[in-house]
Amino acid sequence: MKKSRKQEARMKFSQPEVMNPPRTDVLVMTPWFVPIVWDGTFNINLLNQQFKLRDVKIGLTVFAIKKYVVFLQRFLETAEKFFMVGHKVNYYIMTDQPKEVPNVTLGEGRSMIVLKIQRYARWQDVSMRRMEIISLFAKKQFIHEVDYLVCLDVHMKFSDCVGVEILSNIFGTLHPGFFRMQRQNFTYERRLESQAYIAHDEGDFYYAGGFLGGTVEEVYKLTNQYHNAIMTDKANSIEALWHDESHLNKYFLNHKPTKILSPEYMWDCKGEPKVLRKRRFVIVPKNCDQIKN
Numbered sequence: 001m002k003k004s005r006k007q008e009a010r011m012k013f014s015q016p017e018v019m020n021p022p023r024t025d026v027l028v029m030t031p032w033f034v035p036i037v038w039d040g041t042f043n044i045n046l047l048n049q050q051f052k053l054r055d056v057k058i059g060l061t062v063f064a065i066k067k068y069v070v071f072l073q074r075f076l077e078t079a080e081k082f083f084m085v086g087h088k089v090n091y092y093i094m095t096d097q098p099k100e101v102p103n104v105t106l107g108e109g110r111s112m113i114v115l116k117i118q119r120y121a122r123w124q125d126v127s128m129r130r131m132e133i134i135s136l137f138a139k140k141q142f143i144h145e146v147d148y149l150v151c152l153d154v155h156m157k158f159s160d161c162v163g164v165e166i167l168s169n170i171f172g173t174l175h176p177g178f179f180r181m182q183r184q185n186f187t188y189e190r191r192l193e194s195q196a197y198i199a200h201d202e203g204d205f206y207y208a209g210g211f212l213g214g215t216v217e218e219v220y221k222l223t224n225q226y227h228n229a230i231m232t233d234k235a236n237s238i239e240a241l242w243h244d245e246s247h248l249n250k251y252f253l254n255h256k257p258t259k260i261l262s263p264e265y266m267w268d269c270k271g272e273p274k275v276l277r278k279r280r281f282v283i284v285p286k287n288c289d290q291i292k293n
């Protein structure tokens with residue numbers, strides 16, 4: 001009896017072969033020994049089993065302020081198809097117009113929580129204030145409701161699976177425009193006066209502001225610290241070149257992420273590099289001037 005139960009719980013997976021690495025065309029491990037997630041490097045069934053045993057719950061935060069509410073429908077519909085399928089998910093929709101949030105049918109174990117927040121006049125402030133808002137809600141609400149947070153831009157759609165393979169203490173994503181570049185050419189903040197300053201001979205990768213996450217505790221630390229850095233800059237009348245994204249890059253320089261997502265997870269649809277076998281989460285082009293203001 002005992003034996004058969006034990007067998008029931010068993011799942012067979014193909015053996016990882018030390019002498020036959022699945023990817024040799026891209027970097028799959030950083031110099032501080034954390035994985036870079038590319039298609040082919042993980043077995044999702046194995047990971048799903050591990051995370052199911054822990055009964056994890058994932059919170060997704062997304063902001064839709066002013067005109068950006070138009071992006072919610074496609075974002076949510078495609079998330080239902082591809083984001084953390086089979087796991088427990090809370091969508092946290094942060095908006096100034098709760099009535100405009102579309103009614104999307106959600107799968108079992110998935111809920112939507114609409115949080116009304118104030119709007120800022122400048123889009124740069126909308127983007128940067130996300131950090132403050134996430135840190136406040138992380139402390140008072142998310143920590144009691146979910147294990148992990150995934151914080152995403154809204155003018156996006158899922159077009160392939162994004163699952164538990166992304167989860168780790170604190171993770172970032174390689175920006176699609178920079179993953180083949182030398183660090184001198186990254187658009188880090190280069191003015192010494194800014195808290196986001198990074199020297200030309202420093203920096204590992206250029207991380208995208210639109211896809212980050214981790215445990216609620218770690219996301220709280222990150223967003224809180226980077227909100228403080230933004231406020232210090234404000235007091236010194238300086239605004240980092242790429243706003244919150246510049247501060248994110250500075251944070252990750254000093255606090256190395258524990259996992260990194262490849263550009264499969266943030267694709268801008270420019271070119272078709274061979275190394276990109278999947279396009280999991282892609283940017284929906286927006287007419288910048290019209291939509292941002």
Ligand SMILES: CC(=O)N[C@H]1[C@@H](OP(=O)(O)OP(=O)(O)OC[C@H]2O[C@@H](n3ccc(=O)[nH]c3=O)[C@H](O)[C@@H]2O)O[C@H](CO)[C@H](O)[C@@H]1O
Nearest residue numbers: 063064065068123126127153154155208209210242243245
């Ligand atoms: C792909 C990527 O990494 N994009 C980054 C880049 O993006 P973008 O130029 O794509 O910035 P963006 O327009 O996506 O703004 C960031 C996010 O703020 C929200 N929003 C913004 C304005 C507004 O009126 N209403 C609203 O809801 C929305 O969720 C949006 O996705 O630079 C920004 C800061 O300069 C952020 O770091 C973005 O994450």
Ligand SMILES: [Mn+2]
Nearest residue numbers: 153154155210
């Ligand atoms: Mn964006």
